[in-house]
Amino acid sequence: DTAVSQTPKYLVTQMGNDKSIKCEQNLGHDTMYWYKQDSKKFLKIMFSYNNKELIINETVPNRFSPKSPDKAHLNLHINSLELGDSAVYFCASSRWGQNTEAFFGQGTRLTVV
Amino acid sequence: AQSVSQHNHHVILSEAASLELGCNYSYGGTVNLFWYVQYPGQHLQLLLKYFSGDPLVKGIKGFEAEFIKSKFSFNLRKPSVQWSDTAEYFCAARGSSNTGKLIFGQGTTLQVKP
Numbered sequence: 001d002t003a004v005s006q007t008p009k010y011l012v013t014q015m016g017n018d019k020s021i022k023c024e025q026n027l028g029h030d031t032m033y034w035y036k037q038d039s040k041k042f043l044k045i046m047f048s049y050n051n052k053e054l055i056i057n058e059t060v061p062n063r064f065s066p067k068s069p070d071k072a073h074l075n076l077h078i079n080s081l082e083l084g085d086s087a088v089y090f091c092a093s094s095r096w097g098q099n100t101e102a103f104f105g106q107g108t109r110l111t112v113v
Numbered sequence: 114a115q116s117v118s119q120h121n122h123h124v125i126l127s128e129a130a131s132l133e134l135g136c137n138y139s140y141g142g143t144v145n146l147f148w149y150v151q152y153p154g155q156h157l158q159l160l161l162k163y164f165s166g167d168p169l170v171k172g173i174k175g176f177e178a179e180f181i182k183s184k185f186s187f188n189l190r191k192p193s194v195q196w197s198d199t200a201e202y203f204c205a206a207r208g209s210s211n212t213g214k215l216i217f218g219q220g221t222t223l224q225v226k227p
Binding site: 004031033035040041042043044045048050055056090094096097098099100101102103104105106107 | 143145147149151155156157158159162164165201203205207209212213214215216217219220222
């Protein structure tokens with residue numbers, strides 16, 4: 001059983017399109033995250049949700065809108081895609097609080113052409 | 114500002130060589146520290162973590178790391194690397210704010226030659 005699963009794994013789309021990435025975790029965690037890994041492999045947090053409530057929004061353009069319908073799901077919708085949005089997007093989950101570890105999904109490689 | 118810095122960006126070793134990857138962090142207060150590995154085309158997997166207690170932590174696949182508070186360091190070590198250790202290695206830290214936010218270092222690409 002995959003602990004944190006994302007779909008799709010690859011996404012190729014044209015500039016200006018709107019796309020969504022889905023994430024689900026079956027670990028019983030209450031906190032979920034989106035991280036972006038750029039072309040230099042640098043990882044940076046974008047959002048985090050705890051019990052469906054937005055906790056972190058790291059100066060991400062408002063074209064990016066996360067949605068958490070329940071504790072086990074955190075989706076990422078991106079409007080008006082730009083070339084610079086090309087990256088690998090990782091979903092992760094953890095228990096809330098200190099002394100916990102985050103588990104990552106397999107990533108979604110988004111390519112905007 | 115909170116930050117994590119990895120000293121080595123690209124390391125090339127022969128099999129059986131010893132490995133040490135440097136990681137320094139800049140945080141006030143309590144910090145949790147992690148090393149993640151990303152094999153080619155795969156997701157991040159946790160190698161090891163430090164929360165408190167014994168500063169020498171052992172992880173999977175023969176990796177270990179030492180937390181040295183006075184040096185703000187959390188270096189990763191392995192006595193003898195294998196070709197299968199070829200991967201990207203990330204040091205990460207989380208502060209005491211309880212938001213769960215991880216701050217990652219720039220990553221180190223390890224290439225092990227058979």
